[in-house]
Amino acid sequence: MKNRSRYVLLHKLVSFAVPGAIVLLQACNGVGPATGLFRSTSPHEQYEQSLKSAKLDRTALGIDWLDVAQRALRDSLQISIPYRESGYFAAGRPFAVGYRLNAQRGDKLIIRVDIQGQKEGQVFIDVFELDDRAPANRPNLVVSSKADTNQLEWEVRRTRMHLIRIQPELLRSGRYTIAISREPLLSFPVQGRTSRQISSFFGASRDGGQRRHEGVDIFAPRGTPALAVTDGIISRVGVNELGGNIVFLSDNARNQRLYYAHLDRWHVTDGQRVSTGDTVGFVGNTGNARTTGPHLHFGIYSGGEGAVDPLPFIRLGSGPARQPLLAAGRLGDSVRVAVNQAFLRNAPHGDGLIVRSLPKTAALTILGGTADWLRVALPDGITGYLSNNAVETAARSLRQLTLNKPTDLVESAVPSAAVVDRLPAGAVVDVLGAFNGYQLIRQRNRMVGWIRL
Template sequence: MKNISLYVLVILCLSCQGTKIEQLLRPSSPYGRYLQGLKASDLKNYSMVREWEEAGKRVLADSNQVELPYKELTRFDPAEPEAASFLFSASEGQKITVDLKLLSDTSATWFIDLFEVKEGGELEELKIEGEKYTSKYPVKSGDKFLLRLQPELLRGGLVELSISYTPSLSFPLLEKSYLNIASFFGDPRAGGRRQHEGVDIFAARGTPVLAVREGRVSRVGNNRLGGKIVRISSGRYFFYYAHLDSQLVAVGTKVKPGDTLGTVGNTGNARTTAPHLHFGIYATGWKSVDPLGFFQKAPELPGSSMADSVLFSNWARVKPALVNLRQGPSTRSMILDKLEKQAVFRIMGKTQGWLRIRLPDERQGFLAENLVELVETPLEQRTIQPSDFLKVNWWSPVFQHSSFSGKAEVLGSFGQFDLVAAANGIHLWVKKQDSPV
């Protein structure tokens, strides 16, 4: 009770000093502040504000799963509240990098939000660094992450999204990289009685060994396994250099990336092997961490073709008899559903020969591009009768009306309905003639 009274007193004092209570409760993210502003504006009672918020929530529960690096060309229709999300894995030590290029409407505001997916599926919003549309986040523990992309209300356009990763440490040997690692974390040692707690990089004896991050020398010593060693303390990590031929720093020395700590050798239990550096990373509590993620650089992906932009938001349909709708752009990705021939959908984005699609019922997934065709050529003709059941869009109520009667072109189907182009050019959903009411 005392704590509650103290809290109320603090609020009252701040109010007397001119501090608004709303400022204390204001969401910290740009997305949250924008949504709060919409709800406080004259637009708060309009359905488009509610639909914009619902679009952002919906994609958090139904995400596309991709592998990094990932690059997609996509277009968001300004007239329709839309959002997209991408689920991916990243390793400790990697720095997630997100880059959004605005290719049409460069004045629009876009929201890029990154979440860590906790056990049980809970989402924890993360604070990402960087400029407006180039963001970075250093991964502190290997896990799953979710990225949400959404433009401001009534804005959109053509954009290229790139999600990748960069190394968070410089490499400990000059003119070498993670591709030169010869023995990896977790490899068996001592006949399988223990595991390798680092990586080995072979190099000529006397090659300079370098600091990978700013820190302080916390130990310089000699032991049976590691031989001549140097240990650097840097924030939540310790960097361990072993089998050195010489040690060139003293305890307490402050170092920066690129400073020489010693030279490559084969001391300790490496006496019978060629000279190499054993490099290890330990987190607080002396927990060993795989160094590979700290050094890896993602391969470059080719740029997108602007010619593909004609596909987006258009209706398309399945060409073969049966295709797999997948969670990600790979034949290794989980199958979400099987779509029959002539099933229709909208194309939302393209990446490396795959199309990200949205079904009429809002579910999303990926189809290989060669399994898809646009609905430019009608499949057949049918006559709409006054007794036919119609929908103007997938979620609208079913109705009957004689004003839509007449010839129509069938473009495809979904569920119990055909998608047709009526004589006046309007797209309608018409219940199939052999489907039950």
């Protein structure tokens, strides 16, 4: 009863103290790529500050909310794009999850989080760059979703590992589905072609190793339109020895110049402003391509860096994520390992790193995942992915046990767990699972908890 009263009091405090901050958050336009000390604070940071201002960070729920936010940065899970999974968060237990993924400069990543819950509430989406020079719990914040939206799109500026953290505000419960996909940042530069028609890639050796290929080659019939891949200004139309008839298109929004070479002829002039899809010239084989078939050499030159790989900027998108979702009724279920040995992994596939080896009957809780790979939590809080084929429901009793002495029933399988009941000698219980010397049991009154024998 005392815990229930504290929960109700905290709910009233949050409802009273935090809405003012939420009004502020809803006026925020979100945060773009970090530019140093003077970037705007994110909606997550503003909400965190509102908790501290209301002294809610000193309550048990407030402390837990801040703690799981940091833990999601340290104990994130590895995924590959496109990906989607479902999950559940409970009002009385603060929740956050982190997903790590490799992202390349030139990608546009799209994150969508759909919530089905009793009350509308904020879900914070934050994206971080992981840098070996930064502490694990203080990665570089790149972009955050606006306070009033459940979708985030951003352009990847540097090729490296990124981390996506999803966290709902306090005292909200619901099911969610997160979907992450990738689209090219620029449109394709040859009409009627896709990245499947690229036949020579960035970095390939040229002239017997004297130089490297600073772009990609896209073969197409002579006269096929070469297209502006973004809005910009034509900064040069001319001829050079290697490229023949060439065009440079300045993409000032990204501080880069786009290079079109081996054109049969031009269709633009210096200083002309063009829009995405406009014809800048026509495919040919001028310059040093005279002995090859007609093709467009397309390159990207970034200010201060020189040539960069254009493939991520123009390759086909990943398409929508198609992983089969976990049935909603299984979210939050208790399960146990049904095979002699199962491996908890850091990614939802059989090649993921092994986090822990689990013996038969080890008890777990389903947090989310897909129909094939469950995201589960061990009783000690460790999370990861486990094949759905390796588990069974923990509702069915493994065996009955008669206690030979009075035994404490505790709420979790850790030494510091609170005692919730005292079971008398002679009590008969159903054993549902095990973990680290503890037994998960169910009493005749259907109460479930842990005992240590």
